[in-house]
Amino acid sequence: MNKTYAYNHQPIEFDFKQTIERFFVEEIPQYKFNNKGANLILKIKKQDMSTFKLVTVIAKATGLEEREIGYAGLKDKSATTIQYISIPKQYERDLIKNLTTDKIKIVEKFYSKFPIKIGQLKSNKFSIVLHKVTKDNAKKIEETALNIAKNGFPNYYGYQRFGEDSKSYIQGQEIASSGKRLKGAKEKLLVSAYQSHLFNNWLSNRLEISKTINENTIEEATKLLNYPLELVKVLKEQPQFFKLFIGDDMLGYPYGKRYYLQEFKQSSNDFNNAKISPTGILSGSRAKKAYSDARALEENFDDDELSSLKGDRRYAWIWAEDLSFSYNHYKEELTINFALAKGSYATTFLEEIAKKSLKERIIL
Numbered sequence: 386m387n388k389t390y391a392y393n394h395q396p397i398e399f400d401f402k403q404t405i406e407r408f409f410v411e412e413i414p415q416y417k418f419n420n421k422g423a424n425l426i427l428k429i430k431k432q433d434m435s436t437f438k439l440v441t442v443i444a445k446a447t448g449l450e451e452r453e454i455g456y457a458g459l460k461d462k463s464a465t466t467i468q469y470i471s472i473p474k475q476y477e478r479d480l481i482k483n484l485t486t487d488k489i490k491i492v493e494k495f496y497s498k499f500p501i502k503i504g505q506l507k508s509n510k511f512s513i514v515l516h517k518v519t520k521d522n523a524k525k526i527e528e529t530a531l532n533i534a535k536n537g538f539p540n541y542y543g544y545q546r547f548g549e550d551s552k553s554y555i556q557g558q559e560i561a562s563s564g565k566r567l568k569g570a571k572e573k574l575l576v577s578a579y580q581s582h583l584f585n586n587w588l589s590n591r592l593e594i595s596k597t598i599n600e601n602t603i604e605e606a607t608k609l610l611n612y613p614l615e616l617v618k619v620l621k622e623q624p625q626f627f628k629l630f631i632g633d634d635m636l637g638y639p640y641g642k643r644y645y646l647q648e649f650k651q652s653s654n655d656f657n658n659a660k661i662s663p664t665g666i667l668s669g670s671r672a673k674k675a676y677s678d679a680r681a682l683e684e685n686f687d688d689d690e691l692s693s694l695k696g697d698r699r700y701a702w703i704w705a706e707d708l709s710f711s712y713n714h715y716k717e718e719l720t721i722n723f724a725l726a727k728g729s730y731a732t733t734f735l736e737e738i739a740k741k742s743l744k745e746r747i748i749l
Contacts (some may be wrong), residue, residue: 386585388742389592391539391626392532395742398524399719400517403463403732405432409512409528410731411467412457413724422498424455425474428467430490437463439470447476454731455501457556458509458727461545467492471501506509506727508639510707513731518719523712526719529738534705534723535711536626537659537736539588542581544728544744551744552580561691570604576694576745580667587665587686588701594682595628616678627702633663639726645676651749664698672696698746703729 401407418426418748431439436459444451455471472480474496484491518526547553557579560572598606598620605616621627629635635645640663644650646663655661666672667685668691675683703726711720725731732743 386582386584386589388541388736389539389589390737390740391592391595392529392737392740394525394529395515396530397738399515399522399526399739401513401515401732401735401739401743401748402745405463405465407514407516407734408461408464408731409466410460410464411510412460412469413510414457414469414621415499415507418497420494420496422496423474424500424611424717425477425480425493426494426495426497426501427470427472427480428638429470429497430467430492432459432465432488433462434488434535436460436468438462439468442484442486442489442632443472443480447472447479449473449476457503457506461487469501471497472636474676505729508706509694509723509729509731510724510726511731512720512722513734515719516717518673520712520714520719523710523714523719525562526721527710530705530708530710530721530723530734533737534708537702539592539627540700540703540729541585541588541733541736543732544742545730545732546581547578555579557582558688561693563686565691565693567693568652569641573694576691578697578740580691581670581693583668583686583688584665584699587643587683590686591627591665591682591701593598593628598708599626604659607745623649623653625653627656627663628679629653629656629663630682632677634676635661636664636698638662638700638701638704646679659704662700665701666697667697669694671695673698688736694707699728700726705734 436456438664440451440454443454449472457469460466460468476620512607544551553575557575561579567576576701599610603617603621607614623629629646629649629652631646634643635646635652636643636660666687668688670692674680705725707724709722736743
């Protein structure tokens with residue numbers, strides 16, 4: 386897809402590679418563990434290993450089925466990550482005895498009444514080292530990142546979601562269209578990539594609409610969008626970049642109650658102050674739909690044939706928190722630290738700064 390960026394600054398050059406030496410991420414749990422209960426909670430540091438592989442290794446060490454091992458979110462292989470895993474506590478001795486790989490280190494352990502489930506995550510903290518950053522570009526990156534963190538940015542799915550060739554969603558679409566029941570994690574991942582592809586295209590479309598309104602007069606935007614003049618006037622009055630529409634499914638940020646947008650003034654003010662955010666549809670069974678004008682805008686990105694996977698909604702706009710920097714002018718390295726809401730991609734934040742895709746090209 387041709388991603389639409391929200392900000393109009395000039396592209397900023399830096400070298401990015403997602404490696405275990407340059408990309409660090411740590412999960413922040415949704416709840417504190419009370420240290421009582423039948424489940425062992427492991428805080429694990431791992432390198433060069435995906436979450437799926439981690440689960441396989443733990444299953445092999447303990448004799449557990451993979452479905453008996455809990456985790457809150459998926460973490461990339463090409464990174465140094467800290468995440469939380471749960472297993473029944475009676476398997477603790479087997480795990481300690483048989484876990485021999487040096488790619489995994491148990492940092493801490495806790496106990497809990499309940500196992501960890503997907504989504505039980507408050508946020509993720511990132512620390513990323515950018516190379517070949519000149520002193521001038523380091524300053525530009527800091528200024529730009531602070532502005533984007535404050536005002537928010539589009540919550541695209543990152544390139545990691547779509548496989549090495551960026552086309553896994555095509556297979557996912559074929560599987561979804563077949564109507565068959567999904568077999569195994571791989572097929573589920575492919576259909577999920579198709580869900581994500583539809584969401585990204587919807588989000589890019591909404592950004593194009595917002596750009597058209599922001600960068601043109603009311604009369605010009607009316608002609609370009611073929612919208613009623615009165616609607617464009619109301620949209621133009623909204624102070625934030627990303628324009629809200631009647632019927633948008635709004636959700637408290639970073640969590641909270643949801644509601645359909647029926648008026649602009651209060652919702653626009655809350656959105657501008659990072660209290661709420663509009664959501665976009667993830668096609669699938671029982672997916673919650675927007676309505677009215679917002680539904681008209683999402684309808685072309687909602688595949689009714691996708692019933693093999695549960696539908697959902699996803700924040701369209703998010704904010705980075707706890708932003709800090711460290712610059713080594715001898716090595717021309719800039720370390721950028723920040724936190725994002727669960728399910729969001731650090732590379733999406735960096736791409737908004739760079740104004741280009743950071744995915745490494747495959748040379749054949």
